[in-house]
Amino acid sequence: MDLAYSKEYEAFREDVQAFLAANRDNVPKRFGSGRPSEDQQRWQKLLIENGYAARTIPAAYGGYGAEPDILKSRIIAEEFTKAGMPLGLANQGVSMLVPTLLELGTEEQKQAWIKRTLNGEIVWCQGYSEPGSGSDLASLQTKAVEDGDDFVINGQKIWTSTAQSADMIFCLVRTEPDAPKHEGISYLIFPMDTPGIEVRPLMTMTGYAEFNEVFFTDVRVPKTQIVAERGQGWFVANATLKHERGMLGDPNQAGSRLAAIVNLMHEETLSGERLIDNPLFRDRLLQLQARVVAMQFHGLRLLTASAKGESAGLAGLVVKLMGCELNHQLAALAIDALGELGVLYERSPHLREHGRWQRSYMFDLGLIIGGGTAQIQKNIISERGLGMPREPKAMKKEGAR
Helix, strand or coil: CCCCCCHHHHHHHHHHHHHHHHCHHHCCCCCCCCCCCHHHHHHHHHHHHHCCCCCCCCHHHCCCCCCCCHHHHHHHHHHHHHHCCCCCCCCHHHHHHHHHHHHHCCHHHHHHHHHHHHCCCCCEEEECCECCECCCHHHCCCEEEEECCEEEEEEEECCCCCCCCCCEEEEEEECCCCCCCCCCEEEEEEECCCCCEEEEEECCCCCCCCEEEEEEEEEEEEHHHECCCCCCHHHHHHHHHHHHHHHHCCHHHHHHHHHHHHHHHHHCEECCEEHHHCHHHHHHHHHHHHHHHHHHHHHHHHHHHHHCCCCCCHHHHCHHHHHHHHHHHHHHHHHHHHHHHHHCCCCCCCCCHHHHHHHHHHHHHHHHHCCCCHHHHHHHHHHHHCCCCCCCCCCCCCCCC
16 A cells, blocks of 8 residues: 555645745744734734635635645644644634534624634634533523513623633523423524623633633623524534534644654753653653654544544544643643753743743643533543443432422
8 A cells, every 4th residue: 555645745745835934934923812913813814825724614704715635634734833833723713613603604694704703803702611510511501581683691601711802702591491401502692792791800820811700691682693593502512512622632733732842852951961862751752742643643534534524433522532631741741851940930030931831731721621521521432432331320319309
C-alpha cells in the first residue's frame, strides 16, 4: 500500500508553506481575551480568503466554499503547527453555533449570523448550565413565557464563558413547563445587551474571570429568534454539544501545544543540560507525543465518517474526554520540566511565556468539566458506546420526598 501523498497534495502543501512564509509578519501580535483583537480579525479574514479557515463553509455565508477534503485539512494543520503560526478562530460562535445553524438554522438566521461570527465581529456565549442543572442539563428551570410576539425569560445561568464580552447568547429555556423535561426546552438566540440581563464575573484560581453568572429578569426575545421548532431545544442542544466536544478535544490544539513544549525543552536548561536531553522528561514527552499523534489520526477517522455522512459511533464519543485530559497532561509536563520556574505566576521577572503553562494547567481543569464532565463522558462511552449496563440511580429512603 502506497501511503505517500500524491503530486496534487504535495503541490497543495507547497502552496500552504508559501502562504506561511509570505505572511509570517501578519501573525497577530495581540490576542484578545474572549473578544478577538483587531490583529486576530485581520488574520482570520486573510485565512478565510485563502481557504485556511472556514474552508468548507459555503461562500454565501462568509466561508471559503471548498469541498471537504480530509487530506488537505490535515496538511493545513500540519504546516501551521510546524511553522508555529495560529490557525483560525475557534471560539464558541465559530466552533459551536455556526455548525449548528448550518445544520438546523433558517436561511434568515444563517445570513444574519454566520459570516459576522466567522469574521470575529460577533462574539457568542453559551447559556446552558444552571445552579443544580449541570450534568443533568435537561432539568434546567430558566423559563420563557409567551407574551404576544415575544418570549419573556426569567432565570439564571452559570459557568457562562465569555459572557462579559459577548454580543450574543445561544440559550436553553423551558417553554413547555408541563411537558417531559427533555421535550419542554427551546433554543433561543438573542443579544446580550437586551434589557434585563445582568452578568456577574466569577474569578477562578487562574486569577481571571473566565466564567460568569448570568441573570435574566423579564428579558423579552422575539419568537423568531428560536432555532428549529419550539420544544426541540434538547435536540438542537445535543447538536451543539457534539461540536463543543469536538472543539474541546481538537487534535490540532494538542499538536500545537506539543510543538510548543518541544521548543521549550530545546531552549531551557537544567544544570547546564537541555531539558530535551534529560531522559526522564524526554520519556514523558515521547509518551505524550504518541498520544497526540494517535489523536490526530483519530481526527482523520472522524473527518472521514463526517465526509461520508456516517455516524462516528464510539469513535466520536471518546474525543472530548481524551483530548481534554491530554492537553492537561501536556501543560503538566511543561510545568514539571521548568522545575522551580514552573511554580511562578503573574509578576515574576523569571516567568516564562507570561505564565502560559501555569494558566493552561489550571484552566484546563474547567474544560475537563465543560461539555459534560469526564465522569459523565465515561458513563456515555460505557453505556452508549460499549453497551454496558446503565449506572444504577440512587434509591430514595423510605418516607423521603
